[in-house]
Amino acid sequence: xxxxxxxxxxxxxxxxxxxxxxxxxxxxxxxxxxxxxxxxxxxxxxxxxxxxxxxxxxxxxxxxxxxxxxxxxxxxxxxxxxxxxxxxxxxxxxxxxxxxxxxxxxxxxxxxxxxxxxxxxxxxxxxxxxxxxxxxxxxxxxxxxxxxxxxxxxxxxxxxxxxxxxxxxxxxxxxxxxxxxxxxxxxxxxxxxxxxxxxxxxxxxxxxxxxxxxxxxxxxxxxxxxxxxxxxxxxxxxxxxxxxxxxxxxxxxxxxxxxxxxxxxxxxxxxxxxxxxxxxxx
Numbered sequence: 001x002x003x004x005x006x007x008x009x010x011x012x013x014x015x016x017x018x019x020x021x022x023x024x025x026x027x028x029x030x031x032x033x034x035x036x037x038x039x040x041x042x043x044x045x046x047x048x049x050x051x052x053x054x055x056x057x058x059x060x061x062x063x064x065x066x067x068x069x070x071x072x073x074x075x076x077x078x079x080x081x082x083x084x085x086x087x088x089x090x091x092x093x094x095x096x097x098x099x100x101x102x103x104x105x106x107x108x109x110x111x112x113x114x115x116x117x118x119x120x121x122x123x124x125x126x127x128x129x130x131x132x133x134x135x136x137x138x139x140x141x142x143x144x145x146x147x148x149x150x151x152x153x154x155x156x157x158x159x160x161x162x163x164x165x166x167x168x169x170x171x172x173x174x175x176x177x178x179x180x181x182x183x184x185x186x187x188x189x190x191x192x193x194x195x196x197x198x199x200x201x202x203x204x205x206x207x208x209x210x211x212x213x214x215x216x217x218x219x220x221x222x223x224x225x226x227x228x229x230x231x232x233x234x235x236x237x238x239x240x241x242x243x244x245x246x247x248x249x250x251x252x253x254x255x256x257x258x259x260x261x262x263x264x265x266x267x268x269x270x271x272x273x274x275x276x277x278x279x280x281x282x
Contacts, residue, residue, distance in 0.1 A: 003045065006056060008089050010082035013067035017058040018042060020049025026118070026278055028095040028269070029086060030057040031102025035141060037064040037176050037188055040099065047266035053095075053273070058086075060102060062190035074193045076104055076204045080211075083109025087116045093278055097269060099123035108207055111215035119276045120217055121269055124224040124250075126234045127208040127241060136161040141194025147184035151177070154185055212241035218276050220246045222268060246272075 003018040017029075018038055028048050030041035038057040045055035059066035061082055062074055069078065083105050087094055095118045098106035103125030110117045140161035148154045151170040154177065159166035167173065177185045219242055223230055239245050248268060 003042075003049070003055075003057075008086060010061060010066070010085050011078060012071075013061055013069060013082075015058050015061065015067075015082060015086070016065040017056040018045065019054065019056045020046045021052070021054045022049075023054055025052055025054040026092065026095070026273075027054045027056065027090050028097060028273070029083075030055065031060060031083070031096070031098040031106055032057070032063070033100030033102055034060075034137065034193060035063075035144075035187060035189060036099075039064075039175060041097070044097070044266040044269065048270060048273075051270055060105070062193045064188050068190040069192075072192050074190070074195075076101075076108060076207050079105035080108030080112075080207070084112060087113050090116075093118040095119045095121070095269075095273065097121045097123075098125065100125060104204070104208055107215065107219075108211045110217060111211040114216045117217040118278050119220070119272060120215065121220045121222065121272060123222050123265065124230055126221065126230050126238045127205070127212045138194070141191075144187050145191045145194065147180060147186045149184060151185060154187075209241065212238055215242060216244075218244055218246075218272075220248060220272050222248045222250050222265065224250050 003020040006017045006019050007014050008017065009015070016038070028045070030038075030045050032038060032040040038059045041057035045057040048055040060079060062068050079101065083096065087109065093116055096106035096110045098104070098121075100123070103122040106120055107122065107125065110120050140157060143157050143161065144154070148157070151173050154173050155167045155170040158173075173185075176188055178188055179185055221235070221238065223235065235247060239247075250264075
C-alpha cells in the first residue's frame with residue numbers, strides 16, 4: 001500500500017516524501033543512503049505509521065522525485081541544511097532515522113536543533129569511516145552514469161559494488177530507475193551526486209565529527225555486523241564524542257541493509273521510541 005505524497009521545502013528546493021499515519025501524530029522522518037530512494041524506507045515508515053506515529057520517508061536532494069540542486073551542491077552540509085528545514089516544518093519534536101548519507105545528514109542537521117529532535121537513529125553511520133570502504137560506492141556511481149542496457153545489468157552493478165546480495169528479480173529495480181530515449185536505464189538521481197568531490201571529502205569527516213561532539217539528543221547506532229565502512233575504532237571514537245550513544249548490532253547484514261531489512265529495523269525503532277519520551281519544542 002502506498003502512502004500520501006508530501007512536498008516540503010528543503011534548503012532552496014523541494015523534497016518529496018511518502019507519508020504514513022496521522023499527520024498530527026509524532027513525526028518520524030526517514031532518509032535513505034546515497035544512490036537509493038525513499039522506497040528503501042517505505043516498509044519502516046508504514047510500520048511506524050500503523051503504530052501511531054507519522055512516518056515520512058523522503059527522497060534526498062538530487063534523488064527520486066526531489067529537486068536536483070540548481071547550484072550543484074551535494075556536499076554533506078547541503079543535505080544537513082535540508083534536514084534543518086524539515087525540522088522547522090513540524091510543530092513538535094521529530095525523530096530522525098537515516099542510513100549512510102541520510103544518516104550523516106540527520107546527524108549534522110539534527111545536532112543544531114536539540115529542542116526539535118526527539119531521537120536520532122542511524123543505520124551503520126559513524127563519524128569515522130574507512131575511506132577505502134567508499135571505493136565501491138564511488139565505482140557504483142561511476143558505472144551507472146552511462147546507464148544500462150538492461151535491468152539485469154543494473155542489478156549486477158548493485159551486487160558488485162555495494163557488497164549486497166544480487167536481486168533475484170531485477171524487474172524490481174524499475175521503480176528506482178528511469179529510461180532515456182535510447183532505451184537505456186538510469187538511476188533516479190542527479191549524476192552529479194556521485195562525483196568525486198561529493199563522496200567522502202575531508203570536509204565531510206570534519207562536519208560529522210563536529211556534529212557528533214555537538215549533538216545532545218538521544219542517539220542510537222544500529223551497526224551492521226558485516227559493514228565494510230565502520231570499524232571498532234570508529235565506533236569507539238563516536239562513543240567518546242557522543243556519551244549518550246547507544247549501539248545495537250544488526251547481525252548478518254552489510255552496510256546497505258535497510259533496503260531489505262525494514263521490518264526488523266522498524267521493530268527496533270519502535271522499541272527505542274517507547275523508551276524516549278517526546279520533548280516539548282521551544
